[in-house]
């Protein structure tokens with residue numbers, strides 16, 4: 001039974017409620033017995049990652065780390081989509097300041113999630129393209145419901161997945177598979193993703209998804225936490241440091257890239273196509 005934990009925060013029971021109400025963009029529930037948190041993205045209809053959602057996630061991740069949460073399951077409240085990736089409206093005709101702020105918050109959120117010392121599982125309850133796939137890949141373990149799509153499809157939109165997105169994929173499915181998938185901008189079905197190891201397990205439905213996520217978490221909680229997190233960070237540090245040491249360059253690349261007229265045209269066409277669906 002999940003309840004809001006009084007000692008997290010997250011602070012007292014009422015401050016947990018305030019925290020949730022202040023943003024409403026992520027629901028945070030904690031199991032008082034195990035300290036495992038379920039973080040549910042809650043920005044209907046498709047959890048597109050705008051500045052506000054990223055900021056809410058980042059704030060939550062900082063608190064979870066400070067309060068020594070024992071594990072985190074990342075999922076979404078949407079019936080069909082885990083996350084539609086970056087909010088295209090953040091990249092379409094922004095001001096430079098807005099684009100810079102947005103990208104900085106994406107970097108912050110990814111760094112916190114990728115380096116979380118506690119075990120992390122993505123319970124992928126729906127489609128997970130582009131930035132949605134990045135979130136899933138940043139967790140340690142991925143379980144997905146059937147017949148949905150996941151992948152880094154940026155190329156198909158006329159944009160390029162940043163190096164750190166690419167690194168995450170390479171770390172999971174290997175260089176050759178990642179190169180092919182990234183060049184083509186492949187969106188894999190859940191079943192294909194399981195075959196190539198982009199996801200670790202297929203679930204039959206949402207209930208089975210959460211059961212499997214808890215099973216993985218239970219296994220992890222049986223391991224000595226310091227040894228566990230030291231090995232995790234050892235594996236991830238090169239990928240993390242590559243971004244941490246070049247954040248400004250990465251931001252400049254993003255801004256220079258999206259302000260190109262051709263890129264703005266592609267984004268406009270893509271947004272129109274999504275609206276016409």
Ligand SMILES: CCCC/C=C/CC(=O)SCCNC(=O)CCNC(=O)[C@H](O)C(C)(C)COP(=O)(O)OP(=O)(O)OC[C@H]1O[C@@H](n2cnc3c(N)ncnc32)[C@H](O)[C@@H]1OP(=O)(O)O
Nearest residue numbers: 048084085086087088089127129130131160254257274275
């Ligand atoms: C150097 C540059 C690096 C840039 C890196 C970028 C990484 C990214 O993450 S780019 C974003 C890529 N995302 C996508 O390609 C996904 C686009 N969305 C979809 O394919 C579908 O929406 C879906 C499969 C996720 C869900 O399909 P469903 O049929 O359930 O919903 P829709 O009717 O398509 O959408 C509902 C609603 O939401 C709007 N929307 C969808 N995705 C986005 C998005 N990423 N950003 C902003 N808005 C989005 C869509 O237009 C609909 O809006 P309306 O209800 O107003 O029509």
